[in-house]
Amino acid sequence: MDRSLPRRSFGMKIAAMMIAALTKPMTARGQAVAPLKIGVLASLTGSVADVNAGEVKGLRLRMKQLVGQVAGRKIELVVEDDAGDPNTGVVKVQKLIDRDRVDVLVGPFLGHVMAAVQDYIGRKGVPTLPLVGQTPENVRHANIVVPSWNSAQLGRMMGEYAAKKLGQRNAVIVSSKYSFGTRVSEGFRAGFTAAGGKIRQEVYVPLGTADWAPFIGGLPEGTAMFSAVPGADAIKLVRTRHEFGQRDSLPLLGPISTVDGMLLPAMGEAALGTVAVTHYLDDIDIPENVRFIEDFRREYGQRPTGYYEALGYTIGLVIEAALRATRGRSEPAILLPALKAVDIPTPQGRLRFDPDKRYPYLDYYFVKVADKGGKPAYRILDVLRNVRPD
Amino acid sequence: MSFWLYQLLAGLSFAMLLFISSAGLALIFGVMRVLNLAHGAFYAVGAWVAIALAGWTGSLLLAAMGGIATAMAIGFAIERILLSRTPAEELPQALLTFGIMLMLGDLALWIWGGTPRTLARPEWLSGPVRVAGIVFPSYRLFVIALGVTIAGLLWYLQARTRIGTMIRAAADDAETARGVGINVPRLSSGVFTVGAGLAALGGIVGGPIIGVHVGTELDVLLLSFVVVIIGGLGSLAGSFVGAIVVGLVDTLGKALLPDFALFTLFAPMALILALRPTGLFGRQQ
Structure with missing residues (x-):
């Protein structure tokens, strides 16, 4: 009886199975590649939770349309919440970069979180696209490319517009006390005073303030109020202003974030008459935008409500375009220049970056919140095309 | 002149909101000496449920009733099932109610998500009112009136009714009260439940002004403790005055x-406690 024979054939079967299991499957392209990881650091709880969630939805929509892969590489999305807190942001960004080893970082959103994490991001060199426009001092490092406005410039443009086109002579500033709020407001002050206007009062209100009444009391009538206030705080400000009869006597100006489409339903008629500056509206009549709105509606069962969903989608388009250009390579030295060189049609119009400033050329719209069929919506007052970033 | 009138009214309306929100804690902690850290959670639950109900039914009355009833039911259950079995000492009560606060907060986050919300104002209170040359929201005037009314009702309850006397007796000396035939456990249960309901009322009244967000339970707890401690433990009148002091000084x-917006709430508290450690109306113990 030869006992070794069955054992050997059994052993060979095991060996064969192991070899088969350990050999990586050959793809059509001939070599398996690690998936590209996109880390998203958003503020998913807190006063800007809604707009962040909308933006992530826009980004996910594009990922879904790409069937989870670009240029032969699979894409994975890793989403983390910084809860609007800089300390949490630092912890989460370290997790995304060091533990998850993301190839691209999308976020953060809030300026003061950006300020807290930018040096770490700069040291690690991961290509980063913040979730919204930032002020230049928060994005000093060369691997951060901003897909949206320069905050100070946005304020400056509104300041000039208010003085020159809206004929405002006096203004007060009531904004939120955080990076974006102060920088946009400073920009407004610079633009407004350069165009001959006078700032009568400036108040900066802590984020998350419960009651806005003390801050808007005693303001002179006939002036304009400029407010850079995010999310739920904006809802409180606008409603409190209306409570106190200021909606009509003290017209409100601001960046689009103060009266974003997602906040308008909660503000209702309190927001009517507000003039805002933006670089995207769902009214923009170009094929990319029409298609985006239709795709969003089909995927999520409702139209996108404001500025942020489209921005999330645009960020997806930017990453996709850069990856196609590098044919799927994601080493920072290759991916970063590709990101800066992107020049694509998006729902916002043509998007290309100024490679030195790392901000994009954009069309800016001045809009007024008006009643459209019983609901607040935007009416375009003016457009400035192809504005160079500051 | 109009600036001061404006700030005075704004401060008073905030003060009355503070009072309504802390009255429950004044009762439970001040009178019954139960360290209820879940007080803010009852406020938040009242607000969240009311907002949800207002969305479904469109009726603010139903929403308010639903919010208060929910908080009272939860309060009753906590008291009967958990608190009554806990020794009457601060640490066990604090741990228990703190845990409940965390759980209720997370539950609210899970059910309703992370976006802050506000409650709609009733139609008849949505417009502004011209008062001596300034424009002031009628809703905030209503809050002032409501706060004063509730203060009056609570005072009457405490000073002039049999139940009020029983509560005060049980608070002073539970054993003797029991000996005289007062059903202390049932009284405790009742006071706790009513306290939870009052907290929820605070959440509903505050809903249109400050709304509710993740962490409201902690914010309200802090504010309520400031009011009760400044006013002095064991004194509802103290809480009323404490609320006015805090509301006016903060506004x-x-x-x-x-x-210095972040200091205006706590600086007066620190000052008052430094000068009068047991609070404005607190009994020296």
């Missing part, structure tokens, strides 16, 4: 020194 502070 005026924010208006006059907006850069």
Whole structure:
């Protein structure tokens, strides 16, 4: 009886199975590649939770349309919440970069979180696209490319517009006390005073303030109020202003974030008459935008409500375009220049970056919140095309 | 002149909101000496449920009733099932109610998500009112009136009714009260439940002004403790005065020194406690 024979054939079967299991499957392209990881650091709880969630939805929509892969590489999305807190942001960004080893970082959103994490991001060199426009001092490092406005410039443009086109002579500033709020407001002050206007009062209100009444009391009538206030705080400000009869006597100006489409339903008629500056509206009549709105509606069962969903989608388009250009390579030295060189049609119009400033050329719209069929919506007052970033 | 009137009314309306929100804690902690850290959670639950119900039914009355009833039911259950089995000492009560606060907060986050919300104002209170040359929201005037009314009702309950006397007796000396035939456990249960309901009422009244967000339970708890401690433990009148002090100082502070907005709430508390450690109306113990 030869006992070794069955054992050997059994052993060979095991060996064969192991070899088969350990050999990586050959793809059509001939070599398996690690998936590209996109880390998203958003503020998913807190006063800007809604707009962040909308933006992530826009980004996910594009990922879904790409069937989870670009240029032969699979894409994975890793989403983390910084809860609007800089300390949490630092912890989460370290997790995304060091533990998850993301190839691209999308976020953060809030300026003061950006300020807290930018040096770490700069040291690690991961290509980063913040979730919204930032002020230049928060994005000093060369691997951060901003897909949206320069905050100070946005304020400056509104300041000039208010003085020159809206004929405002006096203004007060009531904004939120955080990076974006102060920088946009400073920009407004610079633009407004350069165009001959006078700032009568400036108040900066802590984020998350419960009651806005003390801050808007005693303001002179006939002036304009400029407010850079995010999310739920904006809802409180606008409603409190209306409570106190200021909606009509003290017209409100601001960046689009103060009266974003997602906040308008909660503000209702309190927001009517507000003039805002933006670089995207769902009214923009170009094929990319029409298609985006239709795709969003089909995927999520409702139209996108404001500025942020489209921005999330645009960020997806930017990453996709850069990856196609590098044919799927994601080493920072290759991916970063590709990101800066992107020049694509998006729902916002043509998007290309100024490679030195790392901000994009954009069309800016001045809009007024008006009643459209019983609901607040935007009416375009003016457009400035192809504005160079500051 | 109009600036001061404006800030005075704004401060009073905030004060009355504070009072309504802390009255429950004044009862439970001040009178029954139960350290209820879940007080803010009852406020938040009242607000969240009311907002949800207002969305479904469109009726603010149903929403308010639903919010208060939910908080009272939860309060009753906590008291009967958990608190009554806990020794009457601060640490066990604090741990228990703190845990409940965390759980209720997370539950609210899970059910309703992370976006802050506000409650709609009733139609008849949505417009502004012209008062001596300034424009002031009618809703906030309503809050002032409501706060004063509730203060009056609570005082009457405490000072002039049999139940009020029983509560005061049980608070002073539970054993003797029991000996005289007062059903102390049932009284405790009742006071706790009513306290939870009052907290929820605070959440509903505050809903249109300050709304509710993740962490409201902690914010309200802090504010309520400030009011009750400044006013002095065991004194509802103290809480009323404490609320007025806090409301006015905070509002005026924010208006006059907006850069110090974060201090205007706690600086007066620190000052008052330094001068009168048992609070304005507190009994020396």
